[in-house]
Amino acid sequence: NAGVTQTPKFRVLKTGQSMTLLCAQDMNHEYMYWYRQDPGMGLRLIHYSVGEGTTAKGEVPDGYNVSRLKKQNFLLGLESAAPSQTSVYFCASSYSTSGTLFFGPGTRLTVL
Amino acid sequence: GENVEQHPSTLSVQEGDSAVIKCTYSDSASNYFPWYKQELGKGPQLIIDIRSNVGEKKDQRIAVTLNKTAKHFSLHITETQPEDSAVYFCAASRGGYGGATNKLIFGTGTLLAVQP
Numbered sequence: 001n002a003g004v005t006q007t008p009k010f011r012v013l014k015t016g017q018s019m020t021l022l023c024a025q026d027m028n029h030e031y032m033y034w035y036r037q038d039p040g041m042g043l044r045l046i047h048y049s050v051g052e053g054t055t056a057k058g059e060v061p062d063g064y065n066v067s068r069l070k071k072q073n074f075l076l077g078l079e080s081a082a083p084s085q086t087s088v089y090f091c092a093s094s095y096s097t098s099g100t101l102f103f104g105p106g107t108r109l110t111v112l
Numbered sequence: 113g114e115n116v117e118q119h120p121s122t123l124s125v126q127e128g129d130s131a132v133i134k135c136t137y138s139d140s141a142s143n144y145f146p147w148y149k150q151e152l153g154k155g156p157q158l159i160i161d162i163r164s165n166v167g168e169k170k171d172q173r174i175a176v177t178l179n180k181t182a183k184h185f186s187l188h189i190t191e192t193q194p195e196d197s198a199v200y201f202c203a204a205s206r207g208g209y210g211g212a213t214n215k216l217i218f219g220t221g222t223l224l225a226v227q228p
Binding site: 004040041042043044045048058090092098100101103104105106 | 116118121144146148153154155156157158161201205215216218219220221
């Protein structure tokens with residue numbers, strides 16, 4: 001099993017550009033999450049999904065959109081990137097609401 | 113809002129010594145407390161967790177203690193080794209009981225350096 005994979009690993013955007021980060025998991029998990037990690041701030045939840053076709057807002061959802069069209073995939077979109085969105089983005093999945101989170105390797109995004 | 117404070121932010125120990133990382137949480141309804149280890153360039157990985165009906169849990173050189181009255185929990189690593197060097201995150205959640213999702217609130221992380 002590959003676990004949780006993320007593409008791309010690195011990306012540089014200019015302010016105002018858009019992009020989509022892809023997360024895929026092969027563990028048949030119902031729950032998927034997008035976090036951002038910034039120095040000195042830990043991991044903060046952006047959006048999450050409790051199943052195929054569902055999405056919900058986390059702590060810091062502004063400027064991001066998500067979609068979960070297939071159970072194994074969770075997409076994070078930035079419609080108009082801003083320098084404040086420079087961060088490392090982690091996708092995670094879990095089997096249940098109280099289960100272990102399995103994280104992907106991360107995507108380092110820089111917005112100039 | 114809900115908050116988890118973690119101390120220290122950096123910790124340097126000699127190989128073989130013990131390391132202790134402490135966290136406090138604000139949401140008294142929290143009942144699930146995991147610890148994640150993040151190695152350089154990788155995603156966080158669960159190393160141990162504890163639920164509110166347990167005061168202490170051990171797994172080989174790693175232990176976690178929980179004091180619900182004081183709303184704090186700690187990670188203890190004994191006989192540290194260079195491969196223990198990483199960033200450690202504590203987290204807290206309501207654990208999903210009653211239908212809530214597993215929305216973990218993370219601490220800000222501790223960079224542990226084990227000197228050979």
